[in-house]
Amino acid sequence: MEQPQEAAAEAESQRLARLRLIEERGVVAFVRVVDGAFAAGEPLRAMAQGTRFEAEEVGFFSPTMKAAETLGAGEVGYVITGLKDVSRLRVGDTLTSERNPAAEPLPGYKDVKPMVFAGLFPTDSDEYPALRDALERLKLNDAALFYEPETSQALGFGFRCGFLGLLHMEIVRERLEREFDLDLIVTAPNVAYRVLTKTGEEVEVHNPSEMPREIERVEEPYIKASIIVPKEHVGAVMELNTERRGRFDHMEYLSEERVLLVYELPLAEIVLDYYDQLKSRTRGYASFDYDVIGFREGKLERVDVLIAGEPVDALSLIVHRDGAYARGRLLVDRLREEIPRQFFDVAVQAAIGSRVIARETIKAKRKDVLAKCYGGDISRKRKLLEQQKKGNKRMKQVGSVEVPQEAFLAVLNLDGNNKK
Amino acid sequence: MTGARHLYVHLPFCASRCGYCDFVTVVGRSGQHAAYVEALLAELELERTALSPRLESVFLGGGTPTLTEPAALERLLHALPPADEVTVEANPETVTPELAALLRRAGVNRVSLGAQTFQARLLDVLDRRAQPEDVRRAVRILREAGFDNLSLDLIYGIPGQSPDDLEADLREALALEPEHLSCYELEAKPGTRFTHAHGEELARQADALETYFERVVATLTGAGFRWYETANFCRAEERDLRSRHNLAYWRGRDYLGLGIGAVSTIGGSRWRTTPRLGVYLAALAAGQRPPREIETLDAPVQRSERVLLGLRLDEPLSLAGLHGAVDAEALERLERLGLVERGDDELALTERGRYLGGGVTAELLA
Numbered sequence: 001m002e003q004p005q006e007a008a009a010e011a012e013s014q015r016l017a018r019l020r021l022i023e024e025r026g027v028v029a030f031v032r033v034v035d036g037a038f039a040a041g042e043p044l045r046a047m048a049q050g051t052r053f054e055a056e057e058v059g060f061f062s063p064t065m066k067a068a069e070t071l072g073a074g075e076v077g078y079v080i081t082g083l084k085d086v087s088r089l090r091v092g093d094t095l096t097s098e099r100n101p102a103a104e105p106l107p108g109y110k111d112v113k114p115m116v117f118a119g120l121f122p123t124d125s126d127e128y129p130a131l132r133d134a135l136e137r138l139k140l141n142d143a144a145l146f147y148e149p150e151t152s153q154a155l156g157f158g159f160r161c162g163f164l165g166l167l168h169m170e171i172v173r174e175r176l177e178r179e180f181d182l183d184l185i186v187t188a189p190n191v192a193y194r195v196l197t198k199t200g201e202e203v204e205v206h207n208p209s210e211m212p213r214e215i216e217r218v219e220e221p222y223i224k225a226s227i228i229v230p231k232e233h234v235g236a237v238m239e240l241n242t243e244r245r246g247r248f249d250h251m252e253y254l255s256e257e258r259v260l261l262v263y264e265l266p267l268a269e270i271v272l273d274y275y276d277q278l279k280s281r282t283r284g285y286a287s288f289d290y291d292v293i294g295f296r297e298g299k300l301e302r303v304d305v306l307i308a309g310e311p312v313d314a315l316s317l318i319v320h321r322d323g324a325y326a327r328g329r330l331l332v333d334r335l336r337e338e339i340p341r342q343f344f345d346v347a348v349q350a351a352i353g354s355r356v357i358a359r360e361t362i363k364a365k366r367k368d369v370l371a372k373c374y375g376g377d378i379s380r381k382r383k384l385l386e387q388q389k390k391g392n393k394r395m396k397q398v399g400s401v402e403v404p405q406e407a408f409l410a411v412l413n414l415d416g417n418n419k420k
Numbered sequence: 421m422t423g424a425r426h427l428y429v430h431l432p433f434c435a436s437r438c439g440y441c442d443f444v445t446v447v448g449r450s451g452q453h454a455a456y457v458e459a460l461l462a463e464l465e466l467e468r469t470a471l472s473p474r475l476e477s478v479f480l481g482g483g484t485p486t487l488t489e490p491a492a493l494e495r496l497l498h499a500l501p502p503a504d505e506v507t508v509e510a511n512p513e514t515v516t517p518e519l520a521a522l523l524r525r526a527g528v529n530r531v532s533l534g535a536q537t538f539q540a541r542l543l544d545v546l547d548r549r550a551q552p553e554d555v556r557r558a559v560r561i562l563r564e565a566g567f568d569n570l571s572l573d574l575i576y577g578i579p580g581q582s583p584d585d586l587e588a589d590l591r592e593a594l595a596l597e598p599e600h601l602s603c604y605e606l607e608a609k610p611g612t613r614f615t616h617a618h619g620e621e622l623a624r625q626a627d628a629l630e631t632y633f634e635r636v637v638a639t640l641t642g643a644g645f646r647w648y649e650t651a652n653f654c655r656a657e658e659r660d661l662r663s664r665h666n667l668a669y670w671r672g673r674d675y676l677g678l679g680i681g682a683v684s685t686i687g688g689s690r691w692r693t694t695p696r697l698g699v700y701l702a703a704l705a706a707g708q709r710p711p712r713e714i715e716t717l718d719a720p721v722q723r724s725e726r727v728l729l730g731l732r733l734d735e736p737l738s739l740a741g742l743h744g745a746v747d748a749e750a751l752e753r754l755e756r757l758g759l760v761e762r763g764d765d766e767l768a769l770t771e772r773g774r775y776l777g778g779g780v781t782a783e784l785l786a
Contacts, residue, residue, distance in 0.1 A: 343754075343757050343759060343776055343779065343780070344757060365776060365779065366630045366631060366633070366634060366775060366776075367605075367630060367633040367634070367775045367776065368775070368776045368777070368778045368779035368780075369605075369633070369650050369651075369774075369775070369776070369777045369778045370650075370777075370778045371604040371605040371607065371650070371651050372604050372607070372651060373650070373651075373669070373670075373729065373732060374666060374669055375428055375669045375675050375677060375683050375685065376428075376443075376677070376681070376682070376683045376692075377683075378669065378683075378685070378690075378725060378729065379683075379690060379715060381728065382721070382724060382725055382728060385728055385778070385781055385782040385785060386724075386782075386785065388778070388779065388782035389782045389783065389785050392782065392783060400753070400757075
């Protein structure tokens with residue numbers, strides 16, 4: 001019924017080169033045999049994951065799948081595992097015989113963990129079940145995709161999704177929109193944080209609104225960025241990286257004209273618009289590649305937004321202390337523009353803990369009347385008011401304040417941020 | 421059905437078109453005044469059964485009713501059924517002793533003068549032909565002719581109108597001692613020539629304009645006027661000086677409208693007569709009803725309208741029969757905010773609620 005699809009993850013391959021899911025036969029592993037031999041019916045184990053299964057069938061590609069009795073050292077072929085869940089096998093893992101196991105897995109396997117997180121919400125809340133089904137399907141052949149249900153005050157029901165990186169996020173989003181015909185709101189991405197609370201508990205935080213308020217230490221993922229750029233743009237790249245809390249590692253002249261710059265940067269600084277900035281500041285010449293190099297402690301703060309004194313989960317941010325005031329100010333200014341005036345004064349605040357770092361007041365409306373209303377225009381006036389009422393219904397209630405969805409999007413939406 | 425007790429007659433002719441105006445008007449065509457009046461009277465005959473034998477009010481609006489050729493106007497006024505209140509709208513520059521005498525003779529007992537503003541440069545912005553002096557002269561002439569119920573229309577929020585200009589307008593209007601004042605905020609509709617010409621200026625003034633409504637109410641109530649409807653004020657005295665005709669609209673009464681573009685609401689049905697003069701004249705010359713757009717008002721719509729119109733008044737709205745029309749949750753919220761007061765099965769807006777009446781009503785509607 002369904003064409004088998006190849007896994008999107010392209011990690012290093014050892015024995016397990018690829019995974020493929022065929023509906024009626026389960027997960028099919030593409031393998032290269034390094035040592036010994038595999039036979040059909042043999043109990044096997046994936047060494048990193050610990051998954052045990054029996055090889056239902058082994059065989060070669062010639063070029064379609066062709067069953068064989070055994071697969072020997074140096075041969076490339078497939079193993080039908082009978083597993084129904086792709087997440088139980090990972091590309092790059094080492095398969096070994098249960099009867100005569102290898103002592104060590106083959107080197108090079110890395111357990112890929114999502115580093116970049118974003119909320120995915122259907123534009124139309126009725127599409128939530130469709131989004132859930134689509135993610136389930138994608139997950140079948142993309143073991144690296146992580147998702148869990150999320151409820152946002154602002155955007156309703158959706159999912160918090162974890163991605164390996166920015167490209168992965170773009171691909172998932174594109175596939176959801178193209179293959180599943182969904183209309184999505186993608187919130188600004190953030191990274192995973194490792195947090196040590198004051199009570200000594202260690203937690204991983206994927207969503208700023210989950211960030212504990214009492215924090216001992218926060219670590220954030222860092223990357224090593226390799227940027228190749230014509231030499232006249234080196235200054236521009238350095239400036240950008242400095243703005244983004246980058247630490248210069250080294251620089252190499254690849255030729256007389258081209259320079260390789262290596263920087264260490266917090267992943268959080270590149271998830272939003274780094275690539276766009278890099279391209280625009282180098283007239284499109286820069287090329288950029290990165291590897292995650294681990295977690296490092298950072299002076300990070302949780303910035304909360306309060307509308308009329310009510311904290312709005314969906315708008316919380318985790319930012320570096322040095323940028324907290326500027327971001328708080330920006331957020332508050334943006335919200336003041338987007339939230340319509342109400343029947344009462346509305347304070348919009350950005351706060352770190354109980355300390356307010358930016359504040360604006362949306363002044364109460366002083367008049368809102370349809371001046372004239374006589375026999376000739378009662379119908380029109382009625383329709384205007386009905387329209388106004390409908391508009392009100394589309395707004396989200398934050399405490400007693402009506403906030404249009406657009407206000408949240410202006411702050412949250414990836415596209416919205418990119419455009420500005 | 422007992423028939424409508426309120427009659428509106430539309431006289432569309434104007435000497436020129438004012439930039440901000442969105443009424444059905446016809447410029448020039450003085451040769452057609454008599455024909456138009458004949459058509460009105462023919463239409464009246466066709467609709468006579470919809471009218472109650474005893475009318476409470478007749479209102480001649482426009483256009484510029486007083487620009488209508490005097491013989492035609494006189495014929496019309498004499499042919500209309502009598503009523504307790506007969507109002508004619510007049511532009512100040514059209515008021516002469518002859519006109520005033522004609523109106524008196526024909527049973528008109530209330531005149532509504534379109535003063536708009538007393539600043540020459542602001543009259544110019546509005547494309548008005550009258551000069552400030554014309555308003556004063558018109559009031560004098562009408563008083564001398566014996567009119568004891570005059571209303572002035574004022575417009576505020578005119579591009580370039582400062583708070584001082586507004587105070588001056590109100591002062592000048594009060595000095596003329598009218599019985600009634602209608603004060604409208606200028607509506608600059610998007611896409612109109614007027615907004616194109618003045619939109620930027622209005623945007624620049626936006627913050628100041630916010631306060632004009634409050635200033636108007638404060639000044640007029642301070643001078644002893646009753647703020648009896650969102651945009652209408654009358655001298656508080658023993659005589660009830662509220663406009664009976666307009667009260668009928670706000671109380672949801674039936675009314676019959678005659679003339680091009682006129683609207684009628686009778687027995688749960690509302691219709692607008694064609695705004696096209698030629699089509700109107702031709703139909704009635706042939707003894708036919710002119711084409712009309714009909715809208716049926718079902719019970720929920722009628723209830724909504726009762727709420728949105730009733731809340732414009734300074735008297736509490738009785739909720740009898742209207743419960744389905746009001747959003748209970750919104751009502752509670754607005755009450756907490758001090759915008760609405762709930763009485764014994766009735767509802768009223770507080771003073772602040774009245775300044776925000778549009779938005780408050782929108783929320784209240786179920």
